[in-house]
Amino acid sequence: MSEAHLERDIVLKLGHQSQCFRICEYHKLRNQLHMFEEGFGHTAVELGPHTNKLGPELVLLKGVTASPDVLLGWLATPHMRGMCTRMYSLHPDAHPLQTKEDLLKELLCHPVPSDPVRLQCHPRSLEEYLQDGLPKWSFHPRHFGSVLHCVELDGLYHFALNSKRDSYLYAPPKEALARHAACCRARKKLEEVFTALGMLTQQFGLAIDIGAAPGGWTSFLAERCTRVLAVDPAEMNSAALRKNVTHLRSSLVACKHCE
Numbered sequence: 001m002s003e004a005h006l007e008r009d010i011v012l013k014l015g016h017q018s019q020c021f022r023i024c025e026y027h028k029l030r031n032q033l034h035m036f037e038e039g040f041g042h043t044a045v046e047l048g049p050h051t052n053k054l055g056p057e058l059v060l061l062k063g064v065t066a067s068p069d070v071l072l073g074w075l076a077t078p079h080m081r082g083m084c085t086r087m088y089s090l091h092p093d094a095h096p097l098q099t100k101e102d103l104l105k106e107l108l109c110h111p112v113p114s115d116p117v118r119l120q121c122h123p124r125s126l127e128e129y130l131q132d133g134l135p136k137w138s139f140h141p142r143h144f145g146s147v148l149h150c151v152e153l154d155g156l157y158h159f160a161l162n163s164k165r166d167s168y169l170y171a172p173p174k175e176a177l178a179r180h181a182a183c184c185r186a187r188k189k190l191e192e193v194f195t196a197l198g199m200l201t202q203q204f205g206l207a208i209d210i211g212a213a214p215g216g217w218t219s220f221l222a223e224r225c226t227r228v229l230a231v232d233p234a235e236m237n238s239a240a241l242r243k244n245v246t247h248l249r250s251s252l253v254a255c256k257h258c259e
């Protein structure tokens with residue numbers, strides 16, 4: 001069970017709309033699936049730019065009581081690793097502001113923090129705007145006493161000046177910022193399904209992977225199955241060709257005929 005923590009609204013910035021959608025769906029089914037520990041909030045909502053091209057890219061977890069360590073541990077699990085690029089921690093009862101000018105006015109009324117502040121904003125352009133508008137504040141990305149999180153959610157501006165301890169500081173792994181190799185991306189999909197179904201640590205007998213190249217699924221299955229038959233006319237990634245893997249370099253139709 002997770003350590004009880006001050007209630008927060010946590011905003012996750014994920015790499016793609018489909019990831020936001022899946023996280024929210026898993027959250028709805030959290031009592032049946034194996035994706036969340038306790039303390040991950042009572043609601044998960046997809047938010048973001050809502051354009052035809054991009055769709056939402058933020059997930060708002062409302063009422064989170066899990067500690068930063070628990071949340072960071074969850075983001076490092078195989079199915080989540082690399083999905084999240086930023087995380088913001090907000091006070092659930094704070095009133096949002098209508099415009100970024102209102103946000104700046106509010107911050108100008110705030111006592112100037114004695115230590116440098118780290119800025120984390122969504123969209124990123126807000127960071128420059130606030131740095132310029134708060135000349136008396138000192139900002140530093142690494143040496144700081146508190147973190148100012150400002151996030152635009154559906155046209156309203158939310159902010160929280162958090163102590164280091166409550167700031168849910170998150171450094172995304174390199175793969176969150178770069179494109180994965182095709183093999184790793186495919187593997188993660190299967191990892192996610194097995195996690196959701198609570199089957200990640202189970203062992204199985206024979207698996208037949210049809211259309212297996214370059215081998216993301218095959219490498220995942222090879223760790224859990226006694227034997228894997230990988231059927232694909234294309235070349236497999238050598239990392240997937242473990243001892244218990246047989247690569248049948250043929251198309252499924254051809255296999256049927258030559259039996």
Ligand SMILES: C[S@@+](CC[C@H](N)C(=O)[O-])C[C@H]1O[C@@H](n2cnc3c(N)ncnc32)[C@H](O)[C@@H]1O
Nearest residue numbers: 186211212213214215216217231232234251252
């Ligand atoms: C998207 S890739 C599969 C990725 C793979 N699941 C992984 O984890 O790396 C689709 C593969 O299906 C193979 N394929 C398409 N038609 C096939 C057929 N009739 N029989 C076997 N493989 C086929 C293609 O050669 C291609 O490598």
